Amino acid sequence: MFPEQNRQETMERDDTTGHYDPGTIEAKWQRVWADERAFHVPNPALDELERDRRKTYVLEMLPYPSGELHMGHVKNYTLGDVVTHVRRRMGYDVLRPMGYDAFGLPSENAAIKEGGHPGVITRRNIVAIREQMHRMGWAIDWGREVSTCEPEYYRWTQWLFLRFFERGLAYRKEAPVKWCPNDQTVLANEQVVDGRCERCGAEVEAKSLTQWFFKITDYADALLDEMELLESWPERVLTMQRNWIGRSQGARVVFKVEGSGEELPVFTTRPDTLFGATFFVLAPEHPLVEELVRGGGHEAEVREYVRRAASRSAVEREEKEKDGVFTGRFAVNPVNGETIPIWVADYVLMEYGTGAIMAVPAHDERDHAFAEKYGLEIRQVVAPAEGEAEPGAYVAHTEHERLVNSAQFSGMPAPQGKEAIVAWLAEQGLGEPTIGYRLRDWLLSRQRYWGAPIPVVHCDACGVVPVPDSELPVVLPEVEDYVPKGRSPLAAAEEWVATACPSCGAAARRETDTMDTFVDSSWYFIRYCDPHNDRAPFDRAIADYWLPVNQYIGGVEHAVLHLLYARFFTKVMNDIGLVGFREPFARLFTQGMIHYRGAKMSKSKGNVIDPNAYIERFGADAVRLYILFMGPADQDIEWQDAGIEGMHRFLKKLWRAVLEQAGKERAEAATPLARKAHETIAKVTDDVDRRFVFNTPIAAVMELVNELGRAPDDPAARFAAETAVSLIQPYAPHVAEELWSRLGRERLWDEPWPRADPALLERETVEVVVQVNGKVRERLHVPPGTASEELLALALASERVRAHLDGRELRKQIVVPGKLVSLVV
Known part of the structure; x- marks a missing residue:
């Protein structure tokens, strides 16, 4: 079936007259390439790795085997195929492997929808995808194929997790998390887009759970500063990563709770507005909320507000009218000693800053709306260099604004006042200049079945104990019911969960959460280099020979997911000594999406185009050509x-x-x-x-x-x-x-x-177009290098041009030598 039409077109067959028959031709050459292993590229012998060889690594992001390939995949992998062929024929050894991002929500949800076991459905889909790739004729080294759901792969994912754990980069703690009610699992911050699950679109809820994290924040500066090592990345991807990491210069300022002296640190990029802080706000998830309200007469009201806030999605919290509840406690403003009320409000999010803010309603729109609603003081402390600020929150800041109502700092230009206030706070031990980040640690544990088990056990005596390397992989067990119910289905596999502590030998329990699929895809590109190694995830010499990837191709939607995580993983592996490079992908190309009927292709919209049908009708070569001929690939x-x-x-x-x-x-x-x-x-x-x-x-x-x-x-x-x-x-x-x-x-x-x-x-003549009022009226054929004055004279001498000038005044003339003469009359 073909969209919008059902034309009766009969394909011409290859007969004695030599008519073009793509079906016969394509099957023939696919057999030849397979029989000859035409695109297999062996690793050099270890003693040859240091030799100067012409080699390059071309790679596209690996697919989720949650179904068959769609036209977006066809575009992605055909792009890589063109680059591969051209570079091979230019004399390069081209590494171009393929694999499957087979664990995780996409594959598991597809299996649940179909009613089959994730392992069975995923492996069946892999067979279908492999066949589609062969039919497209892509030049892939199939001897390096990997699948992240196979034990021989995730053994080394678990091994890498343990190396992170040894360095304190993998840790477990209770924290407020993003919960997808549809997928019944927690999400990393990067997997939440506009308050919704990036995978299924459900509004995300807040919960407090004990989870596993990777300490990606330790690498925030490296992720930013080492962008200079990248040869060529789209600027929009770099901008998205910079904004997500969100490094900003500011100050850490310490407020204290009146009466107890409990410290309430905040991070602010505008310490020059401290004198305008008239109240203090904690996020509902802030760990000090319960302690602050205990026995103070506001317990019930605050607890009820925290409970209601937890049920609100991030979208709701951002879009609804600002509200909150007074704790009954006060904080001391360090710059003037004033006591200001402490509120709890869900427009403050725990994942930003410290989960606490000094509220400056005269210079923040959300604080202003909150202050007006609850009758809190609004005090202006920054004013335009000339004139008065407009009513409402003055946020249109300029470098020439000045401080007002700021004690000894009044009258200073705001930038100078900012430095002076921070210096004074530092002298008093109440603050210091610092750098803040939007980036939060990567939450990696999932309450789902289809993922790599986290290789630790929980012992009452020893706590969290890593599984010894010799016992890897911790194999994912078979379970009868793998449908998510808010806790990991692995918890029901009691025989698997029950184990002995590797440290003391006492009874212990295996970790039942599984790893986020982005862990698997954060290092697969290195495994391709040495895919059959059963002694290590890869040999460093071989990895260093091929990497970093010379040309990576994939979707821009992974800018702050896969691409950021892979960069983090690579830097950690470099610090451990596993690899000799700091960045995984030297060059990145992000392809544009395929739209149909005015929208991005989507199964839910019913506008997905099946490549197989077009291959049957027109042949793979026609599909490959058209997918790249449609327009600029980006x-x-x-x-x-x-x-x-x-x-x-x-x-x-x-x-x-x-x-x-x-x-x-x-x-x-x-x-x-x-x-x-x-x-x-x-x-x-x-x-x-x-x-x-x-x-x-x-x-x-x-x-x-x-x-x-x-x-x-x-x-x-x-x-x-x-x-x-x-x-x-x-x-x-x-x-x-x-x-x-x-x-x-x-x-x-x-x-x-x-x-x-x-x-x-070298051309004997070149064609120069002559336009009159934007329309082409003549084409001159002149020797290369003809001067501008001569081109203009030839244009004006042309009968065709004179006919359109018709004696009118020549108002403007533009001459581009060798290309264009443009006349405006």
Whole structure:
């Protein structure tokens, strides 16, 4: 079935006349590549790793096997395939492996929806995906295939967890967490988008649970500062990571609870507004709330508010009218000794700063709304350099504003006052300049079945005890009921849970939470280098030989998920001494999404396009060509059925044009067609290898084929035909190999990439377009280097141009030598 149409088109079959039959051709060459292991790249011998070799690592983000591949995958992996073929033929050893991100919510939810066991459904989907990849003809080294749900892989995920645990980078604590009521599990902060689960879209709730964390905050500065090691990443991805880490210069200021002296530290980027703090606010989850209200007459009211706040999603807390409850206690403002009331309000979130704020209602909109609602004082302490601030919260700050109502600091410019106030606080021992971060530690434990078990046991005498390396992997047990119910289904596997403490031998319990799937994908790209190693996760020398990845390709939606976590993992492994590099991916390309019927392809919207159906009808080569011809690869593109039909017609045109040259001799001749062929070589090479542009090379080959069709008897026609086949091979490898063989050649996939002859790139004339009021009225053919004055004179002398000037006044003229003359009348 095909969207929007059901045309009666019969595919031409490959018979004695040589008609183009993609089904037969593609099956033939896929067998050849598999039999010859055409794209297998062995690791060099250990004694050769230090030699200077031309090698490169091309990698796309591995798929979730929660279903079959969709057109987004086709775009992603075809991009990598083009780069792989071009670099192989340029003489590089290209590592291009494949695997499956097989644990975690996507695969488990798919299995639950279908009503099967996650292991059975996941492995079945892997078989289907592998078959789809073979049908697409992607140049993959299948000898390196890994699946994160297999014990031989997650053994080493567990081993790495223990190395983090030894260094204090994996720890367990009770904390307020984000809970997805649909997936029945906690989420990391990075997996919550606008208050909703990034996977299923459900509004996230707040809970307090004991969970496992990775201490990614220890690497906040490294994650920011070492961006300079990246050769080429999209600026928007770097900006998203910078904003998520959220490093900001400010001050740690210590308020104290009146009467007890209990410290309440806050982080603020505006210590110059301290004199305007008229109340203090704690997040409902703040650990001091219960202690503050105990026995103070406000216990019941505060506890009820905390209970209600816990049931509100982050979206609700952000969007609803600001409200709170007074604790009955007061805090002492360190700059002026004033006592200010302490409130609990859910517009303050525990994951930001310290979970406590000094409220400055004159200069914060949320604080202002809260103060107005509860009749709290609003005191302006920052004013514009000239004039008065508008009513409401003055937040339109400028570097020229001044301090007011700020005791000895009044009249100072705000930046100077900020420094002076922090210095005074430091002298009094009440504060210090510091750097704050938005980033919070990575919550990695999940209350789900389908994941790598966390390799620790809980002993009443010894506490948390790591499983010895010799006992890894801790194999995921079979359970009858794996549907989530708010606690890990592993807890029901009583025989598995019950174990002996590795330290004292007493009865102990295994950890029943499993690891977040992003743990698995934070190091898979290194395992590919040494996938069959059963003594270590990988050999360092081999990892250091291939990595960092020279070209990584994937979706921008993973900017603060997979990409941030993989960078963190790599830095830890470098500090441990497991690898010799600090960044995992030197270059990153983020592809745009495929849209259909005006929206991103989605099963829930019913607008997913099945690649298999299009392969059956048009062939994999047509699908590959169209998916990259649709537009710039980094932009979102709308799928059109007519486009792929046009690409199929082009392949038939290429087929006919090339076979017409099959019996002819190749001749060296500097004809216009030869020049066009060499220009096409230069264009395609520059676009793919240097500019990383993929749609315009296809258009360039189409132009060459058109020229060939107009001049089939040109002495350079055979050369032009070979050039067209050679250049289209990375995009359409099946038809290219078939045509290459019919031209009497062999193994195009190993043929050196063509090089343009500089002598034939020099043009005797160039075309200069002449526009009048934005419309093209003439095309001049002039020698290269013709001066601007001469171009303008030639344009004005043209009868076609004069006809449109019609004696009117020439108001503006723009000349771009070698390209354009623009006249405005």
